[in-house]
Amino acid sequence: MSEKNHNVSRRQFLTYTLTGVGGFMAAGMLMPMVRMAVDPVLDAAAEGDMNYLVEFDELGEEPIRRELTYEADDGWYESEQIETIYVYRDGDDVVALSAVCTHLGCTVSWEGSEDYPEMFYCPCHFGLYERDGTNVEGTPPTEPLHRYEYEIRDGAVYVGQSEPQ
Amino acid sequence: MKWSTQDVARYKEAASYVDTVIVPLMPVDFGEDMKSKAAMGEYVNLMTDELERQFHGRVLQLPPFTYMVTAEGEQAVLRLKQWHETAVEAGKQHVIYLTADSSWKKYEEELTGTLLWLPLLPVEDLDPKLKRKTISDQIEQILPIIMEEWKKSPQ
Ligand code: FES
Numbered sequence: 001m002s003e004k005n006h007n008v009s010r011r012q013f014l015t016y017t018l019t020g021v022g023g024f025m026a027a028g029m030l031m032p033m034v035r036m037a038v039d040p041v042l043d044a045a046a047e048g049d050m051n052y053l054v055e056f057d058e059l060g061e062e063p064i065r066r067e068l069t070y071e072a073d074d075g076w077y078e079s080e081q082i083e084t085i086y087v088y089r090d091g092d093d094v095v096a097l098s099a100v101c102t103h104l105g106c107t108v109s110w111e112g113s114e115d116y117p118e119m120f121y122c123p124c125h126f127g128l129y130e131r132d133g134t135n136v137e138g139t140p141p142t143e144p145l146h147r148y149e150y151e152i153r154d155g156a157v158y159v160g161q162s163e164p165q
Numbered sequence: 166m167k168w169s170t171q172d173v174a175r176y177k178e179a180a181s182y183v184d185t186v187i188v189p190l191m192p193v194d195f196g197e198d199m200k201s202k203a204a205m206g207e208y209v210n211l212m213t214d215e216l217e218r219q220f221h222g223r224v225l226q227l228p229p230f231t232y233m234v235t236a237e238g239e240q241a242v243l244r245l246k247q248w249h250e251t252a253v254e255a256g257k258q259h260v261i262y263l264t265a266d267s268s269w270k271k272y273e274e275e276l277t278g279t280l281l282w283l284p285l286l287p288v289e290d291l292d293p294k295l296k297r298k299t300i301s302d303q304i305e306q307i308l309p310i311i312m313e314e315w316k317k318s319p320q
Contacts, residue, residue, distance in 0.1 A: 069297065082218065082297075104179055104222025123312055124223035125182060140182075 050151060050158040053096065057155065059089040063110045063120075063131065065099070068159070085148065086110055086120070087157065088131075096148040097133045098162040103140040120145065133165060166221060168228050176225055183225050185315075186252045189213040190245075190264035191229040201285075202234065205265040208285055211296075213263050215304045220311070225257075234268065242272050249277040259314055279314060281307060 051068055058064070063086040072081045084099035084107050099107045101122040108129065112121035119136070120129035128136035133145035146162040166172035166183060176183055191206040210229070217226040230248060232241035245262070252260050260278035262269075265285040273280050283303065288296045 067297070067301070069293075080293075101222060104175075104182055106222040107219045122222075123308070123315075124220060 050160050053085065053150070053157045053159045054087055055156055056094070056152055059087060059094065059157070061088055061090075063088040063095075063097070065110065083162075085159065094150050094152070094157055095132065096150050096157070096159050096162075098146040098148065100146065101127050101141060102135065102143045102145060103127050108145070166225050167217060168226060179222070180256070183223055184257055185220070185224040185259040185261065185311075186227060186257045187213060187216060187224050187261045187263065188227045188248065189229045190262050190266060190269065191231045192234045192266045192268075193231055194234040196235070202266075204287070204289060205285055208288060209263050209265050209283065211288070211300055212283055212303065212307070215300050216263070216307065216311075219304065219308060223315075224261075230262070234266070242275060246277055252278075259311075261311065261314070281310065283307075 049070070051070060053068060054064070054066055066085050066087060068083045068085055070081055071078050073079075085096055086099055087094065087096040089095075097120075099109070099120075101108050101124065103122065103125060106122050106124035106127075108120040108122045108127065110120055111117055112123060113119075113126075116128055118131060120131075120133070122128070122139075122141070125140045127141040128139045129141065129145050130136065133147060135141040135144050144165045147165045148159040148162045150157055150159045152158070166176050189206075189209045189212075191209065192202045194202045206229070213226060217224060227248075230245060232244070237244075249260050261281060262276075262278060263281050263283060265283050267282065269276070269280055270282060286299060286303065288299055291299065
């Protein structure tokens with residue numbers, strides 16, 4: 001192999017490598033821009049949606065369990081999301097609580113343990129919450145169950161996003 | 166928690182609370198029962214996902230353990246034992262396998278960890294609502310078994 005040939009191939013190698021690195025850098029710069037362009041759309045879609053939960057007539061003072069299913073799209077896959085919600089009536093007000101334990105996210109159940117009547121119980125690390133979602137001190141959760149915003153249309157309860165109380 | 170970058174990051178912070186590993190067993194085969202093997206995999210995946218949702222904060226859901234039914238035989242049992250060993254070394258107290266493949270039954274004694282055998286229900290043709298209901302009903306049966314298992318060594 002001649003000296004000249006050798007040099008050329010080395011230069012080529014460098015060129016390729018630099019393009020490679022440059023490509024990477026360009027991707028790094030593009031990513032945030034794409035995100036900025038796409039994110040607001042995603043957020044708006046998520047925020048505006050109110051989903052049908054239950055008929056207002058079905059509600060009493062005892063929390064009942066309902067499951068909400070909706071399609072979520074992360075840009076690659078459409079997947080079915082499921083949320084478990086406890087809902088009951090408090091006078092004219094409706095209380096819709098997320099069943100996701102605020103400790104590490106297990107699903108809690110109303111009166112899930114015989115030892116703790118009238119409470120939400122988390123089977124994972126024995127977290128407890130009062131009927132209104134307030135966490136019981138001395139159990140792992142450090143904040144109340146999240147509560148859904150809701151609205152009543154034609155006698156039916158619709159829920160939006162859940163928020164920390 | 167799932168085998169995803171997001172959940173694994175969370176797992177790392179809370180590892181001591183997550184004492185249980187769940188593994189769906191997924192048969193692969195060519196030949197006559199190819200379709201039924203696929204159905205088993207699909208069903209077990211659905212069940213495992215729902216179980217993870219119920220027990221998110223205490224279980225780590227590993228990717229499926231896949232095996233070649235006819236070619237592997239005992240070999241698959243040995244490999245699965247390896248998974249168990251690794252989980253135990255990482256400090257996990259409970260390792261639970263979910264399967265709809267009855268061929269595991271004959272290895273139950275030999276297996277380390279807990280085998281949950283789920284009778285295969287033909288959910289693939291159901292409409293989404295009914296499918297969902299069927300899965301929830303089945304999971305209701307499984308939850309107490311796992312909670313019992315947890316009682317054996319409370320945290
Ligand atoms: S996830 Fe509910 S107490 Fe830990």
